[in-house]
Amino acid sequence: MPFHPITPEKLSSAVVRQVEELILRGILQPGSRLPSERELAERLGVSRPSLRDAIVQLQERGLLSAKAGAGIFVANELSSAFSPALAALFARHDEAAIDYIAFRRDMEGLAAERAARLGSDTDLAVISEIFAKMQQGKANQTPEDDAALDAQFHMAIVEASHNVVMLHMMRSMYELLRSGVFYNRQIMFKQQTNRADLMDQHRAIHDALLARDAPGARAAVEGHLDYVERALLDHQRAERHEAVARQRLDHERDQS
Incomplete structure (x- = not known):
């Protein structure tokens, strides 16, 4: 039968999906800065460890980048499809x-x-x-x-x-x-x-x-x-x- 057990989604996965959708729809644009970790965790209603886990995943996928002392940004590389x-x-x-x-x-x-x-x-x-x-x-x-x-x-x-x-x-x-x-x-x-x-x-x-x-x-x-x-x-x-x-x-x- 084509059924499998339903497992609860990790909070970090829900955060990843939401950020991906915002980038995909063009709402979060390349080079734009995300709110601070504290503010973003509050807006999303998740713990800071869950948020950090999500940010790491998004960085590994090339969608976000960190700038020392400046914060987390949507990757500039997404702004061009041309080499x-x-x-x-x-x-x-x-x-x-x-x-x-x-x-x-x-x-x-x-x-x-x-x-x-x-x-x-x-x-x-x-x-x-x-x-x-x-x-x-x-x-x-x-x-x-x-x-x-x-x-x-x-x-x-x-x-x-x-x-x-x-x-x-x-x-x-x-x-x-x-x-x-x-x-x-x-x-x-x-x-x-x-x-x-x-x-x-x-x-x-x-x-x-x-x-x-x-x-x-x-x-x-x-x-x-x-x-x-x-x-x-x-x-x-x-x-x-x-x-x-x-x-x-x-x-x-x-x-x-």
């Missing part, structure tokens, strides 16, 4: 940036469609909160600030899709984007025309999500990333033209 060598290879070739945008178009279009259908009202409220911050556009807001809010907006949509594999893959992709591996996303926010266009595009995405218009949300995301691709190609072309112009200028100066 340093592969990330450096991406950075050396312009075509990787175009392929990256194509990948985002496919993945984020699907994520927006899923978020419109499957996201909870709270998920959509998070997206609205971030969009409201984008709209406020404080006078001293820099292109870096704009780019950070842009990333938060798009990640909130991925989170609202409730697909944990997509969540961690896209978080890895955004980490490479943040570090400038694919392109400097701040260039998108340096011209007022770009900023206005981008705001209109994000508004279209936001409004389709709140209306739970799945095809409309996907189309809005795809239209936005088509715009990003054109802007990036224009920027790459301008950089190539500038390099040629500098060669001409150097040549003219050599002739004088």
Whole structure:
């Protein structure tokens, strides 16, 4: 018969499972610090020895790391699915940036469609909160600030899709984007025309999500990333033209 005795679960195993679920769902993010041992034991309602046993197991699984004098952190290694060598290879070739945008178009279009259908009202409220911050556009807001809010907006949509594999893959992709591996996303926010266009595009995405218009949300995301691709190609072309112009200028100066 396919039955076996039921055994009580160790408290430490229950703690391990809870922390794993929080990491899997993207609630505990790479690099984030856990509360102190005393506070965490109180929150979980377990003894400190049970908590220590759980932390050791999670460290052995590569999910947590300890920093002397600083505490316990979610392992930074979880932030990227790409080896340093592969990330450096991406950075050396312009075509990787175009392929990256194509990948985002496919993945984020699907994520927006899923978020419109499957996201909870709270998920959509998070997206609205971030969009409201984008709209406020404080006078001293820099292109870096704009780019950070842009990333938060798009990640909130991925989170609202409730697909944990997509969540961690896209978080890895955004980490490479943040570090400038694919392109400097701040260039998108340096011209007022770009900023206005981008705001209109994000508004279209936001409004389709709140209306739970799945095809409309996907189309809005795809239209936005088509715009990003054109802007990036224009920027790459301008950089190539500038390099040629500098060669001409150097040549003219050599002739004088």
